[in-house]
Amino acid sequence: MSIKCLDLTHTYQIKSPLEQEALKNINLTLEDGKYIAIVGHTGSGKSTLVEHFNGLLFPTSGEVHIDDYISNNKKRKNKKELLKLREKVGLVFQFPEYQLFEETVLKDVMFGPKNFKVDIETAKNRAIEALRQVGLDDSYFERSPFELSGGEKRRVAIAGILAMEPKILVLDEPTAGLDPLGAKEILNLLKRLHESGKTIILVTHDMDIVLNEVEDVVLLKDGQLIRHADHIKIFEENLEDLSLEVPVSYKFITSLNEHGYHLDVKDSKDVLKLAKSIKEEIDSWRR
Amino acid sequence: MNVLRFEHVFAFYEEGKDVLRDVSFHVDEGEFIAIIGHNGSGKSTLAKLSAGLLSPSNGKIFIYDELLTPKNVQLLRKHIGIVFQNPDNQFIGSSVEDDIAFGLENQNIPREEMVKRVKEFATLTGMDDFLDKEPEHLSGGQKQRVAIAGVLAMNPDILILDEATAMLDPKGRKEMMDIVLHMHELNPKLTIILITHEIEETLKADRIIALNDGKVFLEGKPKEIYAKEDTLRAIELDVPFFYKMKNALTSIGVDVSDIEDLKTLEEYLCQLNA
Numbered sequence A: 001m002s003i004k005c006l007d008l009t010h011t012y013q014i015k016s017p018l019e020q021e022a023l024k025n026i027n028l029t030l031e032d033g034k035y036i037a038i039v040g041h042t043g044s045g046k047s048t049l050v051e052h053f054n055g056l057l058f059p060t061s062g063e064v065h066i067d068d069y070i071s072n073n074k075k076r077k078n079k080k081e082l083l084k085l086r087e088k089v090g091l092v093f094q095f096p097e098y099q100l101f102e103e104t105v106l107k108d109v110m111f112g113p114k115n116f117k118v119d120i121e122t123a124k125n126r127a128i129e130a131l132r133q134v135g136l137d138d139s140y141f142e143r144s145p146f147e148l149s150g151g152e153k154r155r156v157a158i159a160g161i162l163a164m165e166p167k168i169l170v171l172d173e174p175t176a177g178l179d180p181l182g183a184k185e186i187l188n189l190l191k192r193l194h195e196s197g198k199t200i201i202l203v204t205h206d207m208d209i210v211l212n213e214v215e216d217v218v219l220l221k222d223g224q225l226i227r228h229a230d231h232i233k234i235f236e237e238n239l240e241d242l243s244l245e246v247p248v249s250y251k252f253i254t255s256l257n258e259h260g261y262h263l264d265v266k267d268s269k270d271v272l273k274l275a276k277s278i279k280e281e282i283d284s285w286r287r
Numbered sequence B: 001m002n003v004l005r006f007e008h009v010f011a012f013y014e015e016g017k018d019v020l021r022d023v024s025f026h027v028d029e030g031e032f033i034a035i036i037g038h039n040g041s042g043k044s045t046l047a048k049l050s051a052g053l054l055s056p057s058n059g060k061i062f063i064y065d066e067l068l069t070p071k072n073v074q075l076l077r078k079h080i081g082i083v084f085q086n087p088d089n090q091f092i093g094s095s096v097e098d099d100i101a102f103g104l105e106n107q108n109i110p111r112e113e114m115v116k117r118v119k120e121f122a123t124l125t126g127m128d129d130f131l132d133k134e135p136e137h138l139s140g141g142q143k144q145r146v147a148i149a150g151v152l153a154m155n156p157d158i159l160i161l162d163e164a165t166a167m168l169d170p171k172g173r174k175e176m177m178d179i180v181l182h183m184h185e186l187n188p189k190l191t192i193i194l195i196t197h198e199i200e201e202t203l204k205a206d207r208i209i210a211l212n213d214g215k216v217f218l219e220g221k222p223k224e225i226y227a228k229e230d231t232l233r234a235i236e237l238d239v240p241f242f243y244k245m246k247n248a249l250t251s252i253g254v255d256v257s258d259i260e261d262l263k264t265l266e267e268y269l270c271q272l273n274a
């Protein structure tokens, strides 16, 4: 089940003074089962792009193929088909915790599946399973979402989407505004979901996530696709010109490698391993 | 002179649930202090107490060596400019311009000077195109820029930034930090208290205070704090890459004890292969 963009263009407020071409002729194939990051400066079109993946936005021109669903500007939107699409592709908005509203955690998570005409019992079972997946046990079920920490609230919001059992999970800046511990919990969760076979597409500014978590990267600039590549290869681009921050660990490793070291950027999180490689190299030069 | 001093401060929101417990520390004039700690550790509470927006249940707070009391709180608060975590809590004006000007209006600054300053700080923070816009239509990051512009325009003696850039992207965050550090250079008497989760931002601080569970967990210079990597790890606080690398190299017998920043470490290691 892949996502294919064919000459996808999206223009907001077309033919008004505020007309804004947010996506320009994007051609892109996102494969099944991958863990993908969408990166780019603020306003580069990341949110606009992912909102096409579950039929929240439709192309101004061009097409998006999600499995057998074809999204373009011509077809009248068939509600049933759209609902089917949204069952397959779950989208977690930026700051999704602002949209929690039920009086208990369990009810909030059940809301999604109930909307898809699943019976109450099934909705409840799915909600419990989803909460378990995000690491919230039954002591949370009857609590009010509003008394939880920021990280916990976000996990409840993600559970609400997981309970619809999507094959593709899309998350818009899922770690933004969280403290490091909260962010780590979310990233661990996404890693587990990916390992269990889900396709994960996340929007982020955080190049540490790109370096250490994902497989592929889609790089946008001013609504255009700059590159779609392996997560390490993407660092060949001049990211700082694209307003992205290259992690200090990456800069350090590449700088040393330019001076005769042979460090692996994939070890950037394992500092002790890097240190040992550095020492080996130094010792060999001394000999 | 201490511009700010806590002596055995306790605080709670609900009777019986202390969120700060026996907190003592001092901040000298012109210092740049970073405060780190998990969510819920008490950082924002500490900020509110410093600005006189909350009173301690026990203990004493001094501003410029003067004991903070209900009587002088209005007066002493004038020294302090604070940007809160959630920018929605501090918008009052109907336009960005009004909002940046708000703090100045209480300072009896001539109208002309005020307009000039608003424009200056809006430009500095990249919000000059938004002066006539309504704050509620801005993105979270833009609201944070406006809040920072407003507080800098007031030219405070003590600047408290409570996760003030969390909603900006990395580039925006760096821009705001550069502005603050530049203000510090221009005015060495400006005292900065930076509450942040961005561990790399703490490297330039004179001192770091790590809070945990309402208590001061560690306090000292960055190099002292981050040498205690295991202690920080035990409460799951992170350490900047430079110190991780320095500590790791040291632990396997590569002597880099004199090196104080990543650039120097890089240069040192590179020249070994000469």
Ligand SMILES: Nc1ncnc2c1ncn2[C@@H]1O[C@H](COP(=O)(O)OP(=O)(O)O)[C@@H](O)[C@H]1O
Pocket: A012, A013, A020, A021, A022, A040, A041, A042, A043, A044, A045, A046, A047, A048, A049
């Ligand atoms: N509802 C909208 N109406 C008009 N312009 C919009 C709207 N949403 C986004 N835009 C504009 O489209 C461009 C891309 O926005 P967005 O997809 O939100 O970028 P990103 O998520 O990368 O920050 C920006 O210039 C933005 O201002």
Ligand SMILES: Nc1ncnc2c1ncn2[C@@H]1O[C@H](COP(=O)(O)OP(=O)(O)O)[C@@H](O)[C@H]1O
Pocket: B013, B014, B019, B037, B038, B039, B040, B041, B042, B043, B044, B045, B046
């Ligand atoms: N207005 C409030 N009412 C009740 N409890 C609060 C309030 N604000 C904060 N707390 C509680 O006080 C503790 C410390 O919070 P805070 O100072 O905001 O921590 P931090 O800023 O480090 O995340 C937390 O347990 C928090 O839930």
Ligand SMILES: [Mg+2]
Pocket: A046, A047, A048, A172
């Ligand atoms: Mg976006």
Ligand SMILES: [Mg+2]
Pocket: B043, B044, B045, B085, B162, B163
């Ligand atoms: Mg706080």
